[in-house]
Amino acid sequence: xxxLVGPVEVVGAGLLGTSIGxxxxxxxxxVLLTDVSxxxxxxxxxxxxxxxxxxxxxxxxxxxAVPPDHxxxxxxxxxxxxxxxxxxxxxxKSGPLAAVAGEPRAHRYVGSHPMAGSERSGPLAAxxxxxxxxxxxxxxxxxxxxxxxxxVEELVRVCGATPVWLTPEEHDRAVARxxxxxxxLASLAAARLTDAPENHLALSGQGxxxxxxxxxxxxxxxGQIVSANADAVLALLAEVRAQLDQVMDAxxxxxxxxxxxxxxxxxxxxxxxxxxxxxxxRPMRSVWVSVPDHPGELARLFADTVASEVNIEDIxxxxxxxxxxxxxxxxxxxxxxxxxxESLESRDWTTHR
Numbered sequence: 001x002x003x004l005v006g007p008v009e010v011v012g013a014g015l016l017g018t019s020i021g022x023x024x025x026x027x028x029x030x031v032l033l034t035d036v037s038x039x040x041x042x043x044x045x046x047x048x049x050x051x052x053x054x055x056x057x058x059x060x061x062x063x064x065a066v067p068p069d070h071x072x073x074x075x076x077x078x079x080x081x082x083x084x085x086x087x088x089x090x091x092x093k094s095g096p097l098a099a100v101a102g103e104p105r106a107h108r109y110v111g112s113h114p115m116a117g118s119e120r121s122g123p124l125a126a127x128x129x130x131x132x133x134x135x136x137x138x139x140x141x142x143x144x145x146x147x148x149x150x151x152v153e154e155l156v157r158v159c160g161a162t163p164v165w166l167t168p169e170e171h172d173r174a175v176a177r178x179x180x181x182x183x184x185l186a187s188l189a190a191a192r193l194t195d196a197p198e199n200h201l202a203l204s205g206q207g208x209x210x211x212x213x214x215x216x217x218x219x220x221x222x223g224q225i226v227s228a229n230a231d232a233v234l235a236l237l238a239e240v241r242a243q244l245d246q247v248m249d250a251x252x253x254x255x256x257x258x259x260x261x262x263x264x265x266x267x268x269x270x271x272x273x274x275x276x277x278x279x280x281x282r283p284m285r286s287v288w289v290s291v292p293d294h295p296g297e298l299a300r301l302f303a304d305t306v307a308s309e310v311n312i313e314d315i316x317x318x319x320x321x322x323x324x325x326x327x328x329x330x331x332x333x334x335x336x337x338x339x340x341x342e343s344l345e346s347r348d349w350t351t352h353r
Contacts, residue, residue, distance in 0.1 A: 006031070008021075009061070011074050018043075018126035019049075019159075023130070023131060025049060059084045087110050091175055094168045108144075136156040136163055180233050189212055284314075287331075290350040291317075312330050
């Protein structure tokens with residue numbers, strides 16, 4: 001059963017579900033779409049993500065891609081409604097597994113979770129490349145059929161992602177650490193801006209945008225996600241609260257050494273994040289370039305960087321509201337940064353060292 005030949009039914013034609021449908025269609029698989037929203041169903045079908053399921057259809061694999069509050073119900077319905085293997089793409093795995101544990105067909109259920117998404121939602125935000133190169137957790141339980149696990153792994157590869165195997169419990173601890181708690185902290189930081197005076201907000205730079213970016217996600221959806229993973233999230237929030245007390249004591253007491261220690265641990269955390277393609281992190285350096293806000297200037301910068309034979313690992317753009325210029329941050333390998341600076345300067349770019 002490890003060969004995925006279709007049809008694949010996608011239950012929930014939102015961002016993730018429609019993207020899965022598009023990725024499966026890209027691979028030539030037949031895709032069946034189910035959604036309580038007729039508008040989502042029409043939009044996803046119109047985008048080429050599949051066709052509405054009919055009662056006569058017999059899917060080989062069902063992918064449940066609905067909000068967390070409805071996962072358990074839809075997983076049970078899929079198990080009872082056909083002999084297909086069933087997976088879901090919810091961001092919490094222990095809860096859905098507990099909900100289907102008493103099902104006689106639970107051996108056909110294998111949880112999974114793609115680590116990909118967007119601040120945008122709905123089928124119009126979907127893309128067939130959403131999962132390309134991204135990790136996708138596969139979380140089989142002890143009684144899952146081997147063939148079912150292999151079929152879900154094949155779905156991951158069809159969508160262009162890389163499977164990562166975890167137990168459901170370990171997965172939930174991992175996403176609390178790498179996603180759910182960071183989202184809450186970003187929201188707390190962004191909330192400090194809500195009633196800020198206009199002259200304070202005029203000083204906003206790329207740093208505050210980086211820290212608060214994920215806070216723009218749908219509050220109702222993330223409320224469901226965090227609530228579903230309460231135990232793991234609470235354990236980490238307790239650690240954060242203890243460290244926040246340490247920061248307040250250090251700042252209030254003028255303890256520079258303690259403050260530097262906290263900041264140094266933050267630096268160590270950024271260096272622990274895996275590098276490109278899941279490999280070990282490599283030393284990086286930011287090269288800052290002033291770019292006039294005119295058509296074609298960004299393309300010219302990229303062309304000159306290519307001519308310098310330096311690969312851009314990441315890019316960020318910080319626009320100055322008061323000037324017709326943007327500050328572009330090119331993140332490159334540390335050993336190539338100086339060469340890039342000299343090369344761009346020789347092509348009349350204004351850089352910042």
